[in-house]
Amino acid sequence: MNVLILGSGGRENALAWKISQSPLCTKLYIAPGNAGMRTLGENLPISVTDFQAIKTVVIEKKIDFVVVGPEDPLVEGVYDFFKNTPEISNVAVFGPSKEGARLEGSKEYAKEFMMRHHIPTAGYKSFTAENIEHADAFIDSLKAPYVLKADGLAAGKGVLILPTAEDAKREIREMILGQKFGMASTKVVVEEFLSGIELSVFAITDGKNYKLLPTAKDYKRIGEGDTGLNTGGMGAVSPVPFADEAFMKKIEDTIVRPTINGLYADGIVYTGFVFFGLINVEGTPKVIEYNVRMGDPETEAVIPRVESDLLEVLYAATQGNLKETAFKIDQRATVTVVLVSGGYPEAYEKGKVITGLENVDQNSIVFHSGTKISEKGDIETAGGRVLCVTSYDNDFRNALKKSYKNIENIHFEGVYCRKDIGQDLMKY
Ligand code: AMP
Ligand code: GLY
Secondary structure (H helix, E strand, O other), rough: OOEEEEEOOHHHHHHHHHHOOOOOEEEEEEEEEOOOOOOOOOEEOOOOOOOHHHHHHHHHHOEEEEEEEEHHHOOOHHHHHHOOOOHOOOEEEEOHHHHHHHHHHOOOHHHHHHHHHOOEEOOEEEEEEOOHHHHHHHHHOOOOEEEEEEEEOOOOOOOOEEEHHHHHHHHHHHHOOOOOOHHHHEEEEEEOOOOOOOEEEEEEEOOEEEEEEEOEEEEOOEEEEEEEOOOEEEEEEEEEOOOOHHHHHHHHHHHHHHHHHHHOOOOOOEEEEEEEEOOOEEEEEEEEEEEOOOOOOOOHHHHHOOOHHHEEEEEEHHHHHHHHOOOOOOOOOOEEEEEEEOOOOOOOOOEEOOOOOOOOOOOEEEEOOOOEEEOOOOEOOOOOEEEEEEEEEEOOHHHHHHHHHHHOOOOOOOOOOOOOOEEEEEEE
């Protein structure tokens, strides 16, 4: 079949790498793709939210199957667009409906869903300009620190964790009345702070059944020892060593199954990835957030561990055959370390030539995030997160050594990576 992947990051590079290996894949297209994907398929210069342009290429290139990488097109309703457009309504789309995507697109919607289906999460209340006068009393009823979340999508920046009630009271006004995150913060969810270690769990679902992908731990802060500003993610380790069988059983029993059953019970059309952002609160898993897509860089660690034909599994989900499809996971660990542009996640320069990729040995796979081919034919930086270096080993510690060794071969002006990926997991 002809496959189109929407997206241009490391996540989509990992998906394209895996899908291109499938005997079921006749031709692979990626829109818009990046320099790392051009050897796996054909990049098409189309934005992921330009639905009309997507429709045109889907018809022109006789695409049978679309895999949606990022959240924006999902939240904007790309699934519904396909199903409601007669010329392309028979094309299979892996990604939830617009209603399903609200689990990520609205924090309040996700909270209400969890309440309805008794899924463990932090206590909360939501506020708008209408009831902001009640926010102070709610903040005073919580213990420090205080968690404020813009209801809508804010490019991963919409969550504030504030040390004092005064800060929280000031910031909630900035968010709602001062539109700190634009329209995304006209509604704000104020949450109880949960203390514990975070992990990411992923499922592939057809809206009724699911297959669990390997777990991963992400490193979100720019600085070593989890300091400094939040980023998209600086590295990942899979599996998460503390997520043993008993803990995973709790996660499936109290979170994964109730979520999938809840989607079904609510009549929400959902064929796609579910990303459970979880926190281990003294042995009890709770949901921090849902995402309706894979994580980045978690995908670059998780997808290389899928032994089965991923294309077959994703397509089966769209045909309602997920239950019958075998799904095998490589027992080795993987790690991925992200190389970023100097200055990221604040201002950084683009267009730096990347050299040394040819010296990376077979112990590692390099997935591209923000890269492009320059007019001269060089591979250049084109984003904050630039490359991800993934390695396998029976022990994640050795996998880390392989990634860090290969990173020494790769150069571009201003390159930075965290040297402490996985350090916090050494004790397990
Ligand atoms: P989110 O965008 O919801 O994933 O939030 C971003 C980050 O803020 C999470 O990865 C957590 O580290 C942190 N966070 C969010 N909600 C809470 C909470 N209720 N308690 C503690 N930390 C939180
Ligand atoms: N790595 C976190 C995310 O993709 O949201």
